[in-house]
Amino acid sequence: MTTMTVSGHTYDLDPQRVEKALNGALPEPIHEHFVVINGRRWPPKQVLALVTGLDRADFTTHQARRALTRLGFTAARAADRRNRQPRESVAAQLEPADARTAAPPQSPAEELRPFIGQWVAVRGDEVLVAGDSPKDIVSWLARHQQKAQSVFRVPESEQLIGGAAPQ
Amino acid sequence: MRFPFRALPAASGGILTPRPVVDIALEGLEAAPMGCLLDSGALRTRMSAELAPLAGIELTATLTERFYLGGLETVGSLTRVNLTVTDGAEEFTWDAPVWFCDPWPHPFGLAGLEGFLHHFIVTIRAYDEYLDIEPHPQAHTT
Numbered sequence: 071m072t073t074m075t076v077s078g079h080t081y082d083l084d085p086q087r088v089e090k091a092l093n094g095a096l097p098e099p100i101h102e103h104f105v106v107i108n109g110r111r112w113p114p115k116q117v118l119a120l121v122t123g124l125d126r127a128d129f130t131t132h133q134a135r136r137a138l139t140r141l142g143f144t145a146a147r148a149a150d151r152r153n154r155q156p157r158e159s160v161a162a163q164l165e166p167a168d169a170r171t172a173a174p175p176q177s178p179a180e181e182l183r184p185f186i187g188q189w190v191a192v193r194g195d196e197v198l199v200a201g202d203s204p205k206d207i208v209s210w211l212a213r214h215q216q217k218a219q220s221v222f223r224v225p226e227s228e229q230l231i232g233g234a235a236p237q
Numbered sequence: 238m239r240f241p242f243r244a245l246p247a248a249s250g251g252i253l254t255p256r257p258v259v260d261i262a263l264e265g266l267e268a269a270p271m272g273c274l275l276d277s278g279a280l281r282t283r284m285s286a287e288l289a290p291l292a293g294i295e296l297t298a299t300l301t302e303r304f305y306l307g308g309l310e311t312v313g314s315l316t317r318v319n320l321t322v323t324d325g326a327e328e329f330t331w332d333a334p335v336w337f338c339d340p341w342p343h344p345f346g347l348a349g350l351e352g353f354l355h356h357f358i359v360t361i362r363a364y365d366e367y368l369d370i371e372p373h374p375q376a377h378t379t
Contacts, residue, residue, distance in 0.1 A: 222272030
């Protein structure tokens with residue numbers, strides 16, 4: 071348990087409480103900074119607002135990042151979309167303290183592994199959002215004015231992608 | 238227009254053999270093109286019935302058929318819709334018969350002869366793990 075003060079309020083937080091607060095929520099689009107929780111990328115301010123109940127205007131992105139990295143979550147900065155580099159570059163942009171524990175770059179298939187059984191919207195190698203139904207995905211894309219390259223469910227088994235042939 | 242084969246994780250670890258998948262947008266769902274497994278052995282083009290209301294497509298009073306797919310009985314409802322594929326540079330749109338199926342437990346739609354393959358010249362380079370499509374000159378594709 072870590073005690074921290076955010077916007078004048080004191081909270082006792084641990085990673086499990088953060089993960090629980092994100093249950094049922096979908097990550098919003100990543101503009102610059104993100105933290106990795108349960109294999110997904112989240113805007114730091116969205117996470118801290120969900121965990122504390124505070125308004126996002128009550129704290130800065132930097133404060134949210136610092137609070138979450140203190141709890142052991144990896145934080146990083148997304149590549150500029152206008153000049154996006156291959157995903158390998160994201161690891162290089164991790165802060166030094168985070169980079170010590172950063173995993174090596176993953177293949178597109180491995181990027182999908184945390185979402186087995188879920189619907190995803192992807193653009194390039196990036197998973198924009200994951201949810202339980204196509205309705206979740208379509209609603210999220212509309213709400214955040216995002217365009218996916220592909221929407222599908224990450225199969226739970228190879229049998230599910232065997233085509234129409236009798237099995 | 239080129240589509241790299243889709244690499245997917247295996248639940249038991251490792252990676253499944255990459256599959257030929259084309260991303261097809263239903264009219265009304267342009268921001269969410271649906272991944273469809275290219276299936277040269279399938280007559281129909283099929284998608285989940287969950288998608289129809291999201292695209293504003295009514296399935297009442299349409300032709301239906303009951304069939305088995307992968308051992309599961311399902312009901313398909315036929316309607317004609319505009320479909321679009323794009324790679325960001327080029328965009329093809331065509332009018333196609335699509336069967337919206339309920340239940341549809343499959344992770345992808347199926348792009349079959351009617352609705353997809355009849356409209357394109359498709360070159361599958363499985364060894365190189367990609368496929369190319371171009372509109373057939375005699376098909377009504379814009």
